[in-house]
Amino acid sequence: MEQPSAQAQRAAVAASLDNLKLGAAFDWDEVNLLADYLRETAFPAGTVIIQEGRKANSLAFIEDGVVTIQKEDTGAPERHIIDLTRDAVIGEIAFFDNEPRSATVVARTDVKLLVMTRDDFDALAEAHPHLAIKMLFYVGRVLSRRLRQVTGRFVGLLA
Numbered sequence: 308m309e310q311p312s313a314q315a316q317r318a319a320v321a322a323s324l325d326n327l328k329l330g331a332a333f334d335w336d337e338v339n340l341l342a343d344y345l346r347e348t349a350f351p352a353g354t355v356i357i358q359e360g361r362k363a364n365s366l367a368f369i370e371d372g373v374v375t376i377q378k379e380d381t382g383a384p385e386r387h388i389i390d391l392t393r394d395a396v397i398g399e400i401a402f403f404d405n406e407p408r409s410a411t412v413v414a415r416t417d418v419k420l421l422v423m424t425r426d427d428f429d430a431l432a433e434a435h436p437h438l439a440i441k442m443l444f445y446v447g448r449v450l451s452r453r454l455r456q457v458t459g460r461f462v463g464l465l466a
Contacts, residue, residue, distance in 0.1 A: 317342045323370050324421060328394040332445050337438055344427040350414040357398055357412035364425035366402040366446070369395045372418030377411045390415060396449050402428075 321342035324330040359379050373392050377385040401408050432439035
């Protein structure tokens, strides 16, 4: 069987991106440019997508499926943190701070992701800085919402 052409892959990634909240932050021409810097990756249910403690430098946008975020606990089973679905971002912490992964991500169902490596982002920033800035602000808003949620939960625990 023949591999799809680069143009067909780009079109498929652009269509997938356009259907996500991330895609709504960009116009169609920008989505097509971004598609060159993302790759679609699929994982069957039960697959460890990200392993806590490993070095990596990519982030991913969930296109389809459910992932479970787990935190390792010495001498105990992993602790379930949260399930994430379509439109969520995973892997962003290590992407930005270049430290080992802070949690494990497991595919709870079959999962499709749009993945961007740090090298891809750096190439995007060089070729299309305005798109890289828009991407940073999008992911920054996601991180800000998560921090607000965690802060609210923490305050609730103290009450």
